[in-house]
Amino acid sequence: MFYGIKNVNHSIKMLLIRLLNKHDIINQNIFSMFLRRIKFIFSLLIVFSIFSCSTNSTSEDKTLDPLPSWNKGSTKSAIIEFVNDVTNPQSVNFIEVADRIATFDNDGNLWSEQPFYFQLFFAIDMVKKMAPDHPEWKSQEPFKSLLENDMQEFAKFGEHGILEVVMATHAGVTTEEFEIIVQDWLATAKHPRFNKSFTDLVYQPMLELLDYLRANGFKTFIVSGGGIEFMRPWVEEVYGIPKDQVVGSSIKTRFVIEDGKPVIERLPEIDFIDDKEGKPIGINKFIGRKPVFASGNSDGDLAMLQYTASGEGRRFMLYLHHTDEVREWAYDRDSHIGRLNKGLDEAAEKGWTVIDMKNDWKVIYPFELNQK
Amino acid sequence: MFYGIKNVNHSIKMLLIRLLNKHDIINQNIFSMFLRRIKFIFSLLIVFSIFSCSTNSTSEDKTLDPLPSWNKGSTKSAIIEFVNDVTNPQSVNFIEVADRIATFDNDGNLWSEQPFYFQLFFAIDMVKKMAPDHPEWKSQEPFKSLLENDMQEFAKFGEHGILEVVMATHAGVTTEEFEIIVQDWLATAKHPRFNKSFTDLVYQPMLELLDYLRANGFKTFIVSGGGIEFMRPWVEEVYGIPKDQVVGSSIKTRFVIEDGKPVIERLPEIDFIDDKEGKPIGINKFIGRKPVFASGNSDGDLAMLQYTASGEGRRFMLYLHHTDEVREWAYDRDSHIGRLNKGLDEAAEKGWTVIDMKNDWKVIYPFELNQK
Structure with a gap:
């Protein structure tokens, strides 16, 4: 662009000289004075043009706070210092965009x-919706306790119970049908505590972090123990993460021609569990590159953070510690879900950054911004 | 940008009027004449500015030939017409960038x-390199025939023989070690017919097609029966396709801490075969979206093309027909490798585009460009 404007400046000057000389309507002094003024005007124009052309660059954005929902403090500073360092071509810690x-x-x-x-x-x-077609569930666990809203009883069946329910409700349809089922559910389902859509319960500070990293050339991926096809229908709109940048757990599928139309059918069989040691394996399989920045909140993310830390050059390992029982929930070492025990010790030992939700975040959810 | 330039135009005009009026050095006629000229100059300047600002846009590139190594003809026209149509927001066939x-x-x-x-x-x-550590291979097929350079004998063991050799040579190392092994091999190995590096034997017209699609907002993926970890070390540099946009066959891996360092070990066990019906399954698993453009050359790609064709809206299915026995190879229905039989029939029946390598391509390999 700059080359273009230099050329324009030169071309215009030549053109002006030719036009003015050709008609010979003014004497040399007037011409000189005009040329000076016009040069001045062109200088302004160049400044304006550069400004108008560079509105998409990040240069002037750096003066704005890239993480407005994060309180000032060591966590926020650590993130910004890392990003500034590894994106600075003069730094020994510079990381190429592809990495x-x-x-x-x-x-x-x-x-x-x-x-x-x-x-x-x-x-x-889904179990409740499908129950009329499955009368056997009324007397068959773990479905029976779910249909009776007895979550304490259901919890007794542990991981195996969850798996059985997932298999019964996530398979037997095509991938396209499943996507619509998920979208329809999200459009109406509400979280019992907040009476909000589940996709309203995303973390505003993390949305800002995702944007900030992308603005600095990072490619952002989800690496979750959750179902890949449960996430893909909405993550693009909610997080700005494309479907092909989602790594998750999956069930097997098969390709069949159904009424002349090729479809992919979902089978009630585990393909891949993207949790714990599965996370680095999933990263290697889907991304093919060791991350330089990894963010998690439980011991299930520890292998991903260890794997990230093992790379050469500067890396950033980030744990989110749920410390806010008023605005969200407070839980860590003894939680039945999202347990953060070994990870908390390893973070302290290795100097990884730990977000203290209560103190580091001004707001938790995006809807709080509108309430302010 | 356009908004910026309109503003600049207005600001400059106001500034000129102020400057010229203030000094009152010329009469109104001369001023008017000047203003007309200067307006004309500004018009030119705006055109230049737009041109200089838009060097990254595709608008003026359309006047250049985006596929210079493709001969004029129905294949090239079909590709360009498709891209122009689906990227035109006014077209009923417009496809959003994300799709x-x-x-x-x-x-x-x-x-x-x-x-x-x-x-x-x-x-x-690799078998030859590893042979000193495997004295048993001297008398054990399919290794024996390979070590004796008897490819006819080796061929008798079919797919199973290939699989056994792949397992023996692609596993037992970490993913990072394997990447270096592949890179080292590519740096020295030569293709027997051309005495060129294998990565020199990529198709120049396809490199142009990849670039052309990307310049028009397409995200390009490899979906290959080849090993995903055999491709990733070089596809980024050779095709401009990032590692995370490669779908391929894979073997299982496991995450282990080795001498305190987390590594991913390659295991001699098939994880996924990305061929035939495996291709739509791989696309769904890794990309999560039905392609709108699919390109292949064998019956192994037929399911991918059928799956692509099954999407709503305009789609492009492209087969490469190897018809050039002088510059490359000619083979199709009876080939032992890359057989194109059913696919050729289905392409004719459904009106898919078929590249006639001999007649559609000016050059095959990039090195031919230097020889011209």
């Missing part, structure tokens, strides 16, 4: 996960 | 695949 891979856990890290994973709310609603 | 997913098979589609898959050249070289 700027940032991975984020989803449940309890980009949106809430209490009183239990939002995907389980979905599965429970 | 502009283009998938490309690799072997025989972006680079050659004869006399056999290049990954098999790699595996054979």
